[in-house]
Amino acid sequence: MGGTEHLTVQREGATLILTLNRPEARNALSLPMLVGLYDGWLEADADDSVRSIVFTGAGGSFCSGMDLKALAGHGMTGEEYRDRLKADPDLHWKAMLRHHRPRKPVIAAVEGYCVAGGTEMLQGTDIRVAGESATFGLFEVRRGLFPIGGSTVRLPRQIPRTHALEMLLTGRPYSAREAAAIGLVGHVVPDGTALAKALEIAERVNACGPLAVEAVKASVYETAEMTESDGLAAELTRGWPVFDTADAKEGARAFAEKRPPVYKRA
Template identity: 85%
Template sequence: MREGGGTEHLAVRREGATLVLTLNRPEAKNALSIAMLVGLYDGWLAADEDDRIRSIVLTGAGGAFCAGMDLKALAGQGMAGEGHRERLKADPELHWKAMLRGHRPRKPVIAAVEGPCVAGGTEILQGADIRVAGRGATFGLFEVARGLFPIGGSTVRLQRQIPRTHALEMLLTGRRYSAEEAERIGLIGRVVPDGEALATALEIAERINACGPLAVEAVKASVYETADMTEADGLAAELERGWPVFDTEDAREGARAFAEKRPPVYRRR
Protein backbone atom coordinates (compact mmCIF):
# COMPACT_ATOMS: atom_id res chain seq x y z
CA MET A 1 0.00 0.00 0.00
CA ARG A 2 1.47 3.31 -1.05
CA GLU A 3 1.89 6.19 1.41
CA GLY A 4 -1.58 7.48 2.17
CA GLY A 5 -2.97 4.27 0.74
CA GLY A 6 -6.21 3.62 -1.05
CA THR A 7 -7.43 3.51 -4.63
CA GLU A 8 -9.92 5.55 -6.63
CA HIS A 9 -12.74 3.69 -4.85
CA LEU A 10 -11.22 3.20 -1.38
CA ALA A 11 -10.11 6.15 0.73
CA VAL A 12 -7.68 5.68 3.62
CA ARG A 13 -6.85 8.00 6.48
CA ARG A 14 -5.48 7.83 10.00
CA GLU A 15 -7.37 9.05 13.06
CA GLY A 16 -4.78 8.68 15.81
CA ALA A 17 -4.23 4.94 16.22
CA THR A 18 -7.27 4.10 14.07
CA LEU A 19 -7.12 3.35 10.36
CA VAL A 20 -10.31 4.55 8.65
CA LEU A 21 -11.21 2.78 5.40
CA THR A 22 -13.96 4.47 3.39
CA LEU A 23 -15.75 2.76 0.52
CA ASN A 24 -15.65 5.65 -1.93
CA ARG A 25 -17.91 5.19 -4.92
CA PRO A 26 -20.92 7.24 -3.80
CA GLU A 27 -22.39 7.66 -7.29
CA ALA A 28 -23.04 3.89 -7.23
CA LYS A 29 -23.92 3.68 -3.52
CA ASN A 30 -20.45 2.19 -3.06
CA ALA A 31 -21.19 -0.90 -5.14
CA LEU A 32 -18.20 -3.22 -5.19
CA SER A 33 -15.54 -2.65 -7.83
CA ILE A 34 -12.13 -4.12 -8.51
CA ALA A 35 -10.48 -0.93 -7.28
CA MET A 36 -12.51 -1.06 -4.08
CA LEU A 37 -11.64 -4.69 -3.40
CA VAL A 38 -7.94 -4.13 -4.02
CA GLY A 39 -7.97 -1.08 -1.74
CA LEU A 40 -9.82 -2.95 0.99
CA TYR A 41 -7.41 -5.87 1.01
CA ASP A 42 -4.42 -3.54 1.05
CA GLY A 43 -6.04 -1.70 3.96
CA TRP A 44 -6.45 -4.86 6.02
CA LEU A 45 -2.81 -5.77 5.36
CA ALA A 46 -1.59 -2.26 6.21
CA ALA A 47 -3.38 -2.41 9.56
CA ASP A 48 -1.96 -5.83 10.35
CA GLU A 49 1.59 -4.77 9.49
CA ASP A 50 1.67 -1.40 11.28
CA ASP A 51 1.89 -1.70 15.06
CA ARG A 52 0.95 1.97 15.41
CA ILE A 53 -2.54 1.03 14.23
CA ARG A 54 -4.67 -0.46 17.00
CA SER A 55 -8.12 -0.51 15.39
CA ILE A 56 -9.86 -0.19 12.04
CA VAL A 57 -13.09 1.61 11.16
CA LEU A 58 -14.86 0.67 7.93
CA THR A 59 -17.45 3.08 6.54
CA GLY A 60 -18.90 4.38 3.27
CA ALA A 61 -18.97 7.73 1.50
CA GLY A 62 -22.01 9.73 0.43
CA GLY A 63 -24.50 8.43 2.98
CA ALA A 64 -24.25 4.79 1.91
CA PHE A 65 -22.26 1.82 3.17
CA CYS A 66 -22.27 -0.65 0.27
CA ALA A 67 -24.96 -1.70 -2.22
CA GLY A 68 -23.17 -4.97 -2.94
CA MET A 69 -22.15 -6.38 -6.29
CA ASP A 70 -22.18 -4.11 -9.32
CA LEU A 71 -25.10 -5.67 -11.21
CA LYS A 72 -24.29 -3.71 -14.37
CA ALA A 73 -20.89 -5.37 -14.38
CA LEU A 74 -22.52 -8.75 -13.86
CA ALA A 75 -24.74 -8.03 -16.87
CA GLY A 76 -21.62 -7.69 -18.99
CA GLN A 77 -21.00 -3.95 -18.97
CA GLY A 78 -17.61 -4.23 -17.27
CA MET A 79 -16.63 -3.77 -13.65
CA ALA A 80 -15.17 -0.42 -12.63
CA GLY A 81 -11.49 -0.43 -11.77
CA GLU A 82 -10.22 -2.60 -14.61
CA GLY A 83 -6.75 -1.11 -14.12
CA HIS A 84 -6.38 -3.23 -10.98
CA ARG A 85 -7.29 -6.52 -12.63
CA GLU A 86 -3.66 -7.69 -12.61
CA ARG A 87 -3.83 -7.80 -8.81
CA LEU A 88 -6.73 -10.24 -9.03
CA LYS A 89 -4.84 -12.39 -11.51
CA ALA A 90 -1.85 -12.46 -9.18
CA ASP A 91 -4.00 -13.45 -6.20
CA PRO A 92 -7.24 -15.23 -7.22
CA GLU A 93 -8.46 -15.11 -3.59
CA LEU A 94 -7.93 -11.36 -3.18
CA HIS A 95 -11.62 -10.47 -3.54
CA TRP A 96 -12.63 -12.93 -0.81
CA LYS A 97 -9.93 -11.61 1.50
CA ALA A 98 -11.06 -8.05 0.80
CA MET A 99 -14.62 -8.96 1.81
CA LEU A 100 -13.30 -10.55 5.03
CA ARG A 101 -14.39 -13.97 3.82
CA GLY A 102 -10.87 -15.35 3.62
CA HIS A 103 -9.00 -12.99 5.91
CA ARG A 104 -9.43 -11.83 9.51
CA PRO A 105 -7.43 -8.76 10.55
CA ARG A 106 -5.77 -9.13 13.95
CA LYS A 107 -6.87 -5.59 14.88
CA PRO A 108 -10.54 -5.00 15.81
CA VAL A 109 -12.75 -3.91 12.89
CA ILE A 110 -15.65 -1.55 13.61
CA ALA A 111 -18.27 -0.99 10.92
CA ALA A 112 -19.94 2.43 10.76
CA VAL A 113 -23.05 2.07 8.59
CA GLU A 114 -25.23 4.77 7.07
CA GLY A 115 -27.80 4.16 4.34
CA PRO A 116 -27.88 0.93 2.34
CA CYS A 117 -25.73 -1.97 3.54
CA VAL A 118 -27.19 -4.72 1.41
CA ALA A 119 -26.20 -7.85 -0.50
CA GLY A 120 -22.38 -7.80 -0.57
CA GLY A 121 -22.47 -4.95 1.95
CA THR A 122 -24.25 -7.18 4.46
CA GLU A 123 -21.74 -9.93 3.65
CA ILE A 124 -18.75 -7.67 4.37
CA LEU A 125 -20.51 -6.52 7.54
CA GLN A 126 -20.41 -10.09 8.87
CA GLY A 127 -16.62 -9.86 8.93
CA ALA A 128 -16.65 -6.81 11.22
CA ASP A 129 -16.21 -7.31 14.95
CA ILE A 130 -18.35 -4.38 16.17
CA ARG A 131 -21.19 -2.80 14.16
CA VAL A 132 -22.81 0.61 14.52
CA ALA A 133 -25.60 1.90 12.26
CA GLY A 134 -27.49 5.11 11.70
CA ARG A 135 -31.23 4.84 12.23
CA GLY A 136 -31.93 5.09 8.50
CA ALA A 137 -29.53 2.30 7.52
CA THR A 138 -30.96 -0.72 5.73
CA PHE A 139 -29.72 -4.29 5.47
CA GLY A 140 -30.54 -7.43 3.54
CA LEU A 141 -29.31 -10.26 1.37
CA PHE A 142 -31.16 -9.80 -1.93
CA GLU A 143 -29.34 -12.47 -3.93
CA VAL A 144 -32.13 -15.09 -4.09
CA ALA A 145 -34.60 -12.46 -5.31
CA ARG A 146 -32.28 -11.95 -8.29
CA GLY A 147 -31.64 -15.62 -8.89
CA LEU A 148 -28.19 -15.43 -7.31
CA PHE A 149 -26.37 -17.03 -4.37
CA PRO A 150 -24.83 -15.00 -1.48
CA ILE A 151 -21.42 -16.51 -2.03
CA GLY A 152 -19.60 -14.03 0.22
CA GLY A 153 -20.00 -16.37 3.18
CA SER A 154 -23.50 -15.62 4.45
CA THR A 155 -24.91 -19.15 4.34
CA VAL A 156 -22.12 -20.15 6.73
CA ARG A 157 -21.49 -17.08 8.88
CA LEU A 158 -24.93 -15.57 9.35
CA GLN A 159 -26.39 -18.55 11.22
CA ARG A 160 -23.42 -18.41 13.60
CA GLN A 161 -24.00 -14.73 14.34
CA ILE A 162 -27.78 -14.50 14.68
CA PRO A 163 -30.45 -17.13 15.46
CA ARG A 164 -30.87 -19.57 12.57
CA THR A 165 -34.54 -18.72 12.04
CA HIS A 166 -33.61 -15.08 11.45
CA ALA A 167 -30.66 -16.06 9.28
CA LEU A 168 -32.83 -18.26 7.07
CA GLU A 169 -35.55 -15.63 6.78
CA MET A 170 -33.00 -13.07 5.66
CA LEU A 171 -31.32 -15.48 3.24
CA LEU A 172 -34.51 -16.95 1.74
CA THR A 173 -36.82 -13.95 1.45
CA GLY A 174 -34.39 -11.38 0.04
CA ARG A 175 -36.25 -8.63 1.90
CA ARG A 176 -34.96 -5.36 3.32
CA TYR A 177 -34.37 -4.90 7.07
CA SER A 178 -34.41 -1.63 9.00
CA ALA A 179 -31.63 -0.74 11.42
CA GLU A 180 -33.98 -1.32 14.36
CA GLU A 181 -34.84 -4.83 13.15
CA ALA A 182 -31.19 -5.60 12.41
CA GLU A 183 -30.33 -4.57 15.96
CA ARG A 184 -33.18 -6.64 17.39
CA ILE A 185 -32.02 -9.85 15.69
CA GLY A 186 -28.38 -9.19 16.58
CA LEU A 187 -26.91 -8.33 13.18
CA ILE A 188 -25.72 -4.96 14.49
CA GLY A 189 -24.89 -3.89 18.02
CA ARG A 190 -26.01 -0.28 18.21
CA VAL A 191 -28.34 2.15 16.42
CA VAL A 192 -27.52 5.86 16.59
CA PRO A 193 -29.07 8.96 15.00
CA ASP A 194 -28.45 9.31 11.28
CA GLY A 195 -25.08 10.82 10.53
CA GLU A 196 -23.52 9.73 13.83
CA ALA A 197 -22.38 6.19 13.01
CA LEU A 198 -18.83 7.17 12.09
CA ALA A 199 -18.35 9.40 15.14
CA THR A 200 -19.67 6.63 17.39
CA ALA A 201 -17.42 4.04 15.75
CA LEU A 202 -14.43 6.31 16.27
CA GLU A 203 -15.35 6.72 19.94
CA ILE A 204 -15.44 2.95 20.32
CA ALA A 205 -12.11 2.72 18.52
CA GLU A 206 -10.57 5.26 20.89
CA ARG A 207 -11.63 3.16 23.87
CA ILE A 208 -10.03 0.12 22.27
CA ASN A 209 -6.90 2.09 21.42
CA ALA A 210 -6.49 3.06 25.09
CA CYS A 211 -6.28 -0.61 26.08
CA GLY A 212 -3.25 -2.88 25.94
CA PRO A 213 -2.79 -3.81 22.26
CA LEU A 214 -1.34 -7.24 22.99
CA ALA A 215 -4.29 -7.98 25.26
CA VAL A 216 -6.82 -6.69 22.71
CA GLU A 217 -5.40 -8.80 19.90
CA ALA A 218 -5.18 -11.91 22.09
CA VAL A 219 -8.79 -11.49 23.24
CA LYS A 220 -10.04 -11.11 19.68
CA ALA A 221 -8.05 -14.14 18.52
CA SER A 222 -9.34 -16.23 21.41
CA VAL A 223 -12.98 -15.37 20.73
CA TYR A 224 -12.76 -16.51 17.11
CA GLU A 225 -10.54 -19.53 17.51
CA THR A 226 -12.69 -21.00 20.30
CA ALA A 227 -16.06 -20.30 18.66
CA ASP A 228 -16.52 -23.84 17.32
CA MET A 229 -14.74 -25.70 20.14
CA THR A 230 -16.33 -27.59 22.98
CA GLU A 231 -16.35 -25.62 26.22
CA ALA A 232 -13.52 -27.75 27.64
CA ASP A 233 -11.34 -27.33 24.56
CA GLY A 234 -12.16 -23.64 24.37
CA LEU A 235 -11.19 -23.03 27.99
CA ALA A 236 -7.89 -24.84 27.44
CA ALA A 237 -7.18 -22.77 24.31
CA GLU A 238 -8.09 -19.61 26.19
CA LEU A 239 -5.41 -20.32 28.78
CA GLU A 240 -2.83 -20.82 26.05
CA ARG A 241 -3.73 -17.43 24.60
CA GLY A 242 -4.24 -15.62 27.87
CA TRP A 243 -1.39 -16.63 30.17
CA PRO A 244 1.41 -15.18 28.00
CA VAL A 245 -0.29 -11.77 28.14
CA PHE A 246 0.30 -11.64 31.91
CA ASP A 247 4.04 -12.02 31.33
CA THR A 248 4.38 -8.87 29.20
CA GLU A 249 5.75 -5.47 30.06
CA ASP A 250 2.39 -4.04 28.98
CA ALA A 251 0.63 -6.07 31.68
CA ARG A 252 3.06 -4.75 34.30
CA GLU A 253 2.59 -1.22 32.97
CA GLY A 254 -1.18 -1.57 33.27
CA ALA A 255 -0.85 -2.55 36.94
CA ARG A 256 1.61 0.27 37.64
CA ALA A 257 -0.57 2.86 35.95
CA PHE A 258 -3.59 1.72 37.96
CA ALA A 259 -1.66 1.95 41.22
CA GLU A 260 -0.24 5.36 40.27
CA LYS A 261 -3.64 6.64 39.07
CA ARG A 262 -2.40 7.63 35.61
CA PRO A 263 -3.11 6.56 32.04
CA PRO A 264 -1.00 3.56 30.99
CA VAL A 265 1.59 3.86 28.24
CA TYR A 266 1.59 0.59 26.33
CA ARG A 267 4.54 -0.36 24.10
CA ARG A 268 3.52 -3.76 22.69
CA ARG A 269 6.11 -5.70 24.66
Protein backbone atom coordinates in the same frame (compact mmCIF):
# COMPACT_ATOMS: atom_id res chain seq x y z
CA MET B 1 -1.01 5.24 3.29
CA GLY B 2 -2.55 3.43 0.36
CA GLY B 3 -5.97 3.71 -1.20
CA THR B 4 -7.45 3.81 -4.69
CA GLU B 5 -10.02 5.93 -6.51
CA HIS B 6 -12.78 3.91 -4.81
CA LEU B 7 -11.19 3.33 -1.38
CA THR B 8 -9.80 6.05 0.84
CA VAL B 9 -7.44 5.45 3.75
CA GLN B 10 -7.19 7.95 6.60
CA ARG B 11 -5.55 7.95 9.98
CA GLU B 12 -7.08 9.35 13.17
CA GLY B 13 -4.78 8.72 16.09
CA ALA B 14 -4.29 4.97 16.41
CA THR B 15 -7.31 4.22 14.19
CA LEU B 16 -7.11 3.47 10.47
CA ILE B 17 -10.28 4.52 8.65
CA LEU B 18 -11.13 2.63 5.44
CA THR B 19 -13.89 4.29 3.43
CA LEU B 20 -15.65 2.79 0.42
CA ASN B 21 -15.71 5.75 -1.95
CA ARG B 22 -18.02 5.25 -4.87
CA PRO B 23 -21.05 7.22 -3.68
CA GLU B 24 -22.57 7.70 -7.13
CA ALA B 25 -23.13 3.90 -7.19
CA ARG B 26 -24.01 3.56 -3.48
CA ASN B 27 -20.53 2.14 -3.06
CA ALA B 28 -21.19 -0.93 -5.21
CA LEU B 29 -18.13 -3.15 -5.30
CA SER B 30 -15.52 -2.43 -7.97
CA LEU B 31 -12.03 -3.69 -8.71
CA PRO B 32 -10.35 -0.52 -7.35
CA MET B 33 -12.46 -0.82 -4.22
CA LEU B 34 -11.58 -4.47 -3.62
CA VAL B 35 -7.87 -3.97 -4.26
CA GLY B 36 -7.75 -0.89 -2.03
CA LEU B 37 -9.72 -2.61 0.70
CA TYR B 38 -7.46 -5.64 0.82
CA ASP B 39 -4.38 -3.43 0.86
CA GLY B 40 -5.97 -1.50 3.72
CA TRP B 41 -6.45 -4.62 5.83
CA LEU B 42 -2.82 -5.56 5.21
CA GLU B 43 -1.62 -2.07 6.08
CA ALA B 44 -3.47 -2.17 9.40
CA ASP B 45 -2.04 -5.59 10.24
CA ALA B 46 1.52 -4.55 9.37
CA ASP B 47 1.55 -1.25 11.29
CA ASP B 48 1.89 -1.79 15.04
CA SER B 49 0.87 1.81 15.70
CA VAL B 50 -2.62 0.99 14.35
CA ARG B 51 -4.75 -0.37 17.17
CA SER B 52 -8.19 -0.41 15.54
CA ILE B 53 -9.87 -0.11 12.14
CA VAL B 54 -13.07 1.75 11.31
CA PHE B 55 -14.79 0.55 8.13
CA THR B 56 -17.36 2.85 6.54
CA GLY B 57 -18.76 4.21 3.27
CA ALA B 58 -18.90 7.66 1.68
CA GLY B 59 -21.93 9.62 0.56
CA GLY B 60 -24.49 8.27 3.00
CA SER B 61 -24.25 4.59 2.05
CA PHE B 62 -22.12 1.71 3.26
CA CYS B 63 -22.22 -0.73 0.32
CA SER B 64 -24.96 -1.89 -2.04
CA GLY B 65 -23.12 -5.07 -2.98
CA MET B 66 -21.91 -6.31 -6.33
CA ASP B 67 -22.11 -4.05 -9.37
CA LEU B 68 -24.97 -5.87 -11.14
CA LYS B 69 -24.38 -4.00 -14.40
CA ALA B 70 -20.85 -5.37 -14.45
CA LEU B 71 -22.14 -8.82 -13.55
CA ALA B 72 -24.52 -8.61 -16.53
CA GLY B 73 -21.55 -8.13 -18.83
CA HIS B 74 -21.28 -4.38 -19.15
CA GLY B 75 -17.73 -4.19 -17.80
CA MET B 76 -16.40 -3.34 -14.37
CA THR B 77 -14.70 -0.10 -13.44
CA GLY B 78 -10.95 -0.28 -12.94
CA GLU B 79 -9.84 -2.92 -15.42
CA GLU B 80 -6.25 -1.77 -14.83
CA TYR B 81 -6.42 -3.62 -11.49
CA ARG B 82 -7.16 -6.93 -13.19
CA ASP B 83 -3.52 -8.05 -12.87
CA ARG B 84 -3.83 -7.94 -9.08
CA LEU B 85 -6.71 -10.41 -9.25
CA LYS B 86 -4.81 -12.63 -11.64
CA ALA B 87 -1.84 -12.66 -9.28
CA ASP B 88 -4.08 -13.50 -6.31
CA PRO B 89 -7.40 -15.08 -7.39
CA ASP B 90 -8.50 -15.00 -3.74
CA LEU B 91 -7.99 -11.24 -3.39
CA HIS B 92 -11.67 -10.29 -3.62
CA TRP B 93 -12.62 -12.75 -0.87
CA LYS B 94 -9.83 -11.40 1.34
CA ALA B 95 -10.97 -7.84 0.66
CA MET B 96 -14.53 -8.77 1.67
CA LEU B 97 -13.28 -10.39 4.91
CA ARG B 98 -14.38 -13.85 3.76
CA HIS B 99 -10.88 -15.32 3.64
CA HIS B 100 -9.04 -12.81 5.83
CA ARG B 101 -9.47 -11.68 9.42
CA PRO B 102 -7.48 -8.62 10.49
CA ARG B 103 -5.78 -9.05 13.86
CA LYS B 104 -6.90 -5.55 14.88
CA PRO B 105 -10.56 -4.95 15.88
CA VAL B 106 -12.74 -3.82 12.97
CA ILE B 107 -15.62 -1.46 13.77
CA ALA B 108 -18.25 -0.91 11.07
CA ALA B 109 -19.93 2.49 10.74
CA VAL B 110 -23.01 2.00 8.56
CA GLU B 111 -25.21 4.66 7.01
CA GLY B 112 -27.80 4.08 4.28
CA TYR B 113 -27.60 0.92 2.20
CA CYS B 114 -25.69 -2.06 3.59
CA VAL B 115 -27.18 -4.81 1.49
CA ALA B 116 -26.10 -7.95 -0.40
CA GLY B 117 -22.27 -7.82 -0.41
CA GLY B 118 -22.48 -5.00 2.13
CA THR B 119 -24.27 -7.21 4.65
CA GLU B 120 -21.84 -10.02 3.81
CA MET B 121 -18.78 -7.86 4.55
CA LEU B 122 -20.48 -6.63 7.72
CA GLN B 123 -20.37 -10.18 9.07
CA GLY B 124 -16.56 -10.04 8.91
CA THR B 125 -16.45 -7.04 11.26
CA ASP B 126 -16.25 -7.19 15.05
CA ILE B 127 -18.34 -4.26 16.34
CA ARG B 128 -21.16 -2.63 14.36
CA VAL B 129 -22.80 0.79 14.49
CA ALA B 130 -25.73 1.82 12.26
CA GLY B 131 -27.47 5.07 11.51
CA GLU B 132 -31.20 5.10 12.16
CA SER B 133 -32.12 4.95 8.45
CA ALA B 134 -29.64 2.23 7.49
CA THR B 135 -30.98 -0.70 5.48
CA PHE B 136 -29.65 -4.26 5.67
CA GLY B 137 -30.44 -7.43 3.76
CA LEU B 138 -29.24 -10.27 1.59
CA PHE B 139 -31.09 -9.70 -1.69
CA GLU B 140 -29.31 -12.39 -3.73
CA VAL B 141 -32.17 -14.90 -3.90
CA ARG B 142 -34.44 -12.22 -5.35
CA ARG B 143 -32.02 -11.98 -8.29
CA GLY B 144 -31.67 -15.75 -8.63
CA LEU B 145 -28.20 -15.53 -7.06
CA PHE B 146 -26.44 -17.06 -4.04
CA PRO B 147 -24.91 -15.02 -1.17
CA ILE B 148 -21.53 -16.61 -1.70
CA GLY B 149 -19.63 -14.11 0.46
CA GLY B 150 -20.02 -16.38 3.48
CA SER B 151 -23.52 -15.59 4.73
CA THR B 152 -24.98 -19.11 4.67
CA VAL B 153 -22.17 -20.11 7.04
CA ARG B 154 -21.56 -17.03 9.18
CA LEU B 155 -24.99 -15.48 9.60
CA PRO B 156 -26.57 -18.46 11.47
CA ARG B 157 -23.55 -18.38 13.81
CA GLN B 158 -23.97 -14.68 14.54
CA ILE B 159 -27.74 -14.33 14.93
CA PRO B 160 -30.52 -16.84 15.78
CA ARG B 161 -31.01 -19.35 12.96
CA THR B 162 -34.67 -18.47 12.40
CA HIS B 163 -33.72 -14.84 11.74
CA ALA B 164 -30.76 -15.85 9.59
CA LEU B 165 -32.91 -18.12 7.43
CA GLU B 166 -35.62 -15.48 7.04
CA MET B 167 -33.03 -12.94 5.90
CA LEU B 168 -31.38 -15.42 3.54
CA LEU B 169 -34.55 -16.96 2.06
CA THR B 170 -36.81 -13.92 1.67
CA GLY B 171 -34.25 -11.36 0.49
CA ARG B 172 -36.26 -8.64 2.24
CA PRO B 173 -34.80 -5.42 3.61
CA TYR B 174 -34.27 -4.91 7.33
CA SER B 175 -34.27 -1.59 9.14
CA ALA B 176 -31.49 -0.65 11.54
CA ARG B 177 -33.83 -1.24 14.48
CA GLU B 178 -34.70 -4.72 13.19
CA ALA B 179 -31.02 -5.47 12.64
CA ALA B 180 -30.28 -4.45 16.23
CA ALA B 181 -33.19 -6.50 17.57
CA ILE B 182 -31.84 -9.71 15.99
CA GLY B 183 -28.24 -8.94 16.98
CA LEU B 184 -26.78 -8.10 13.58
CA VAL B 185 -25.65 -4.65 14.81
CA GLY B 186 -24.87 -3.44 18.30
CA HIS B 187 -25.69 0.28 18.17
CA VAL B 188 -28.30 2.38 16.36
CA VAL B 189 -27.55 6.10 16.38
CA PRO B 190 -28.99 9.21 14.72
CA ASP B 191 -28.36 9.41 10.98
CA GLY B 192 -25.01 10.93 10.13
CA THR B 193 -23.39 9.99 13.45
CA ALA B 194 -22.40 6.34 12.90
CA LEU B 195 -18.80 7.26 12.08
CA ALA B 196 -18.48 9.43 15.18
CA LYS B 197 -19.84 6.63 17.37
CA ALA B 198 -17.50 4.09 15.74
CA LEU B 199 -14.52 6.37 16.36
CA GLU B 200 -15.63 6.78 19.98
CA ILE B 201 -15.62 3.00 20.39
CA ALA B 202 -12.27 2.79 18.61
CA GLU B 203 -10.79 5.26 21.08
CA ARG B 204 -11.88 3.04 23.94
CA VAL B 205 -10.23 0.06 22.23
CA ASN B 206 -7.09 2.10 21.55
CA ALA B 207 -6.77 2.95 25.24
CA CYS B 208 -6.45 -0.74 26.11
CA GLY B 209 -3.36 -2.93 25.93
CA PRO B 210 -2.90 -3.79 22.23
CA LEU B 211 -1.39 -7.21 22.87
CA ALA B 212 -4.29 -8.05 25.18
CA VAL B 213 -6.87 -6.76 22.68
CA GLU B 214 -5.43 -8.79 19.80
CA ALA B 215 -5.15 -11.93 21.92
CA VAL B 216 -8.75 -11.58 23.13
CA LYS B 217 -10.05 -11.14 19.58
CA ALA B 218 -8.04 -14.13 18.34
CA SER B 219 -9.31 -16.29 21.20
CA VAL B 220 -12.96 -15.43 20.58
CA TYR B 221 -12.77 -16.48 16.95
CA GLU B 222 -10.52 -19.51 17.22
CA THR B 223 -12.58 -21.07 20.03
CA ALA B 224 -16.00 -20.32 18.51
CA GLU B 225 -16.57 -23.82 17.14
CA MET B 226 -14.66 -25.74 19.83
CA THR B 227 -16.20 -27.69 22.65
CA GLU B 228 -16.20 -25.77 25.92
CA SER B 229 -13.34 -27.83 27.35
CA ASP B 230 -11.22 -27.42 24.21
CA GLY B 231 -12.02 -23.73 24.08
CA LEU B 232 -11.03 -23.19 27.70
CA ALA B 233 -7.72 -24.95 27.08
CA ALA B 234 -7.07 -22.83 23.99
CA GLU B 235 -7.96 -19.68 25.93
CA LEU B 236 -5.19 -20.41 28.43
CA THR B 237 -2.72 -20.83 25.57
CA ARG B 238 -3.66 -17.37 24.30
CA GLY B 239 -4.16 -15.70 27.63
CA TRP B 240 -1.29 -16.69 29.90
CA PRO B 241 1.47 -15.16 27.74
CA VAL B 242 -0.28 -11.78 27.99
CA PHE B 243 0.35 -11.74 31.74
CA ASP B 244 4.09 -11.97 31.14
CA THR B 245 4.27 -8.85 28.98
CA ALA B 246 5.65 -5.48 30.00
CA ASP B 247 2.29 -4.01 29.00
CA ALA B 248 0.52 -6.14 31.62
CA LYS B 249 2.91 -4.88 34.28
CA GLU B 250 2.40 -1.31 33.05
CA GLY B 251 -1.38 -1.70 33.28
CA ALA B 252 -1.17 -2.80 36.92
CA ARG B 253 1.38 -0.10 37.76
CA ALA B 254 -0.72 2.64 36.11
CA PHE B 255 -3.78 1.50 38.06
CA ALA B 256 -1.89 1.66 41.33
CA GLU B 257 -0.47 5.08 40.47
CA LYS B 258 -3.89 6.37 39.32
CA ARG B 259 -2.69 7.43 35.86
CA PRO B 260 -3.41 6.38 32.27
CA PRO B 261 -1.25 3.44 31.15
CA VAL B 262 1.37 3.86 28.43
CA TYR B 263 1.40 0.65 26.41
CA LYS B 264 4.33 -0.20 24.12
CA ARG B 265 3.34 -3.58 22.65
CA ALA B 266 6.04 -5.22 24.71
